[in-house]
Amino acid sequence: MRVRVALILFLSTLGLAWLAVCGPVGPLVDASGVAGGAWLLRQQLLYxxxxxxxxxxxxxxVLALRLPWLERPxxxxxxxxxxxxxxxxxxxxxxxxxxAAKESSGWMTVLxxxxxxxxxxxxxxxxxxxxxxxKDVGEWAFYLLLAAIALTLLTRLLAYRPWRVLHRAMPVLFLALAFHSLALTPLAWWGQPAGLLMGALLALGSSAALWSLAGRVGQRRRHAARIHSLQVLGEGPGAPLEVVCAVAPSWPGHRAGQFAFVRFERSEGAHPFTIAxxxxxxxxxxxxxxxxxxxIKPLGDYTRTLRGRLRAGQALDIEGPYGQFDGRGAAARQQVWVAAGVGITPFLALLEARQxxxxxxxxxxxQLHYCTRNATADPLLARLQALCAQAHPPVRLTVHDAARGQRLTPAALAATPGALDLWFxxxxxxxxxxxxxxxxxxxxLHRESFAMR
Structure with a gap:
C-alpha cells in the first residue's frame, strides 16, 4: 500500500507540474480542416x-542508492x-x-x-x-532502455552476472536521456514549476547515476567481515547452507528480523540475505x-554455487543492516507469523530475541505457522521447536507438513477471530x-520481499 501511495503521489506531482504549463488545446480540427488542436495536443503529450x-x-x-532514511516511510x-x-x-x-507521440507526426501529416x-x-x-x-541520442537511448528493462524484468532469461552487467548500464542510459531532456525542454518551462521540477529531477538522477557508476552505493554502510564457520543443514543439493560470519567492530548492530547485503567475492554484486x-x-x-x-537456500544460479565456493576464513563485505520486519504490531491485534521454507530465517532471529x-x-x-515440505527431514524444525518452547512472550508453533497433506490456506487463518497483525x-x-x-x-499484512532484481 505504501509503495502504491508513494508512486501515485509522485506521478500526481509530475502531472500537476505539466498541467501548470499546458495551455488550452481547443478543437482538434477546426471548421476549415486545420488540425491545430491535434498538433498542439501531440506536442503537449510529447512533453x-x-x-x-x-x-x-x-x-x-535514487531508490537504488539504498538510502536508509527511505526505509521507514x-x-x-x-x-x-x-x-x-x-x-x-x-x-x-x-x-x-x-x-509513439514523436512518431505520430507521419500519419498526422497524411491525415x-x-x-x-x-x-x-x-x-x-x-x-x-x-x-x-x-534527438539522436534520445532515440538510441530509448531503444537501449527498452531492451534493458525488458531483459531486466524477464529475469529467468538471464543468469545473475549478465543481468548485473546489463543493470549497471542503466545510469549511463539515464545520463544520455538527461542530455536529451535538458537540450529539448522548452525555454518557457525553466521559470515555472515544471522547469524547476525537471531541473531537480535531472540533478538528482544524474548525481545518483554518477554515484552508482563510481561504485559508491551502500559504501558508508559496508563493513569488513570473514566467514567463521560453514555447515550444510541437511542432505541433498537443496539443503540450506548455514554461514556464520564474524563482523568488524564497525558493525553498528542489528535488530532481529533485519537483513544485509553480502558480497562474498569482489567480482560479484551484493546479495540480500536475512540475518538469522x-x-x-x-x-x-x-x-x-x-x-x-x-x-542460504540454493534457489538461484548464484546461491547454488556457494557451497563449493565458500570456505572458513574467507573475507567478505556485509552492508546494512536494513529492514523493518520486526514482528511487532498494535496491542489490539493478534500477532500471527507465517513462514514457508527458507522464509523461516527472520523468525528464527525474532525467536532468539525472545529467549x-x-x-x-x-x-x-x-502464533507461528511454519509450512515445510517434509517435517521429518526439515533441518531447521528442531531448532525452531526449541526456540518456540522457550520464547517469552510465548510463541505457539503450528507445523504444516506438505508431505502429510497439511497445507496452510488463507481461509484457515481467516477463522482466527479479531484483527490480525500478519507477518509473512x-x-x-x-x-x-x-x-x-x-x-x-x-x-x-507485513510482507518481506526479496524480489530485488
Whole structure:
C-alpha cells in the first residue's frame, strides 16, 4: 500500500507540474480542416510523456542508492526496491508513449497535412545547436532502455552476472536521456514549476547515476567481515547452507528480523540475505568480533554455487543492516507469523530475541505457522521447536507438513477471530494469496520481499 501511495503521489506531482504549463488545446480540427488542436495536443503529450519518463527513471536511480532514511516511510528496504522496480516499469511505458507521440507526426501529416503544426519551442540558448544531436541520442537511448528493462524484468532469461552487467548500464542510459531532456525542454518551462521540477529531477538522477557508476552505493554502510564457520543443514543439493560470519567492530548492530547485503567475492554484486540470529545471540569469536548467522537456500544460479565456493576464513563485505520486519504490531491485534521454507530465517532471529527473561520492548504473544515440505527431514524444525518452547512472550508453533497433506490456506487463518497483525515471509504464491485475503479481512499484512532484481 505504501509503495502504491508513494508512486501515485509522485506521478500526481509530475502531472500537476505539466498541467501548470499546458495551455488550452481547443478543437482538434477546426471548421476549415486545420488540425491545430491535434498538433498542439501531440506536442503537449510529447512533453508530458517525456517528463514522466525522465522523472520515473530519476526516481528509480535514487531508490537504488539504498538510502536508509527511505526505509521507514516505505516499510523497509525490500519495499524501496519494489518501488524502484515499478518506477523502472513506469519509465519504460512512458518512454514508449513518448516515442509513439514523436512518431505520430507521419500519419498526422497524411491525415491533415502540416498546417497548424506549432513551431518549435525555444530551448536554452547554449543548447540550441545541440537539438539534432539530442534527438539522436534520445532515440538510441530509448531503444537501449527498452531492451534493458525488458531483459531486466524477464529475469529467468538471464543468469545473475549478465543481468548485473546489463543493470549497471542503466545510469549511463539515464545520463544520455538527461542530455536529451535538458537540450529539448522548452525555454518557457525553466521559470515555472515544471522547469524547476525537471531541473531537480535531472540533478538528482544524474548525481545518483554518477554515484552508482563510481561504485559508491551502500559504501558508508559496508563493513569488513570473514566467514567463521560453514555447515550444510541437511542432505541433498537443496539443503540450506548455514554461514556464520564474524563482523568488524564497525558493525553498528542489528535488530532481529533485519537483513544485509553480502558480497562474498569482489567480482560479484551484493546479495540480500536475512540475518538469522538475534543481536549478540551467537556471542563473539576469539578476536572479539560479533558473530552473525546467515541461512542460504540454493534457489538461484548464484546461491547454488556457494557451497563449493565458500570456505572458513574467507573475507567478505556485509552492508546494512536494513529492514523493518520486526514482528511487532498494535496491542489490539493478534500477532500471527507465517513462514514457508527458507522464509523461516527472520523468525528464527525474532525467536532468539525472545529467549531468557528480558522480553524485547513491545513484543506480544504470537502464533507461528511454519509450512515445510517434509517435517521429518526439515533441518531447521528442531531448532525452531526449541526456540518456540522457550520464547517469552510465548510463541505457539503450528507445523504444516506438505508431505502429510497439511497445507496452510488463507481461509484457515481467516477463522482466527479479531484483527490480525500478519507477518509473512516465504514464496510469492502463498504471499499473494494472503494479500488477497487481507483485502477482505481485518488484517494488517507485513510482507518481506526479496524480489530485488
Amino acid at each position: 508530458l510523456s517525456g517528463l514522466l519518463a525522465i522523472g520515473l527513471m530519476a526516481l528509480a536511480l 516505505l516499510g523497509g528496504m525490500d519495499q524501496v526496491y519494489r518501488l524502484h522496480k515499478w518506477a523502472g516499469v513506469g519509465a519504460a511505458l512512458a518512454a514508449v508513449a513518448h516515442w 491533415w497535412s502540416r498546417a497548424g503544426k506549432p513551431v518549435r519551442d525555444a530551448v536554452l540558448p547554449w543548447l540550441t545547436g545541440s537539438r539534432s544531436l539530442a 540470529s538475534a543481536p549478540a545471540s551467537l556471542g563473539r569469536d576469539a578476536q572479539g568480533d560479533e558473530l552473525l548467522r546467515l541461512v 531468557g527473561d528480558a522480553a524485547p520492548a513491545g513484543a506480544q504473544p504470537a 515471509c516465504g514464496p510469492q504464491g502463498l504471499g499473494d494469496a494472503l494479500a488477497d485475503q487481507a483485502r477482505r479481512a481485518p488484517w494488517r
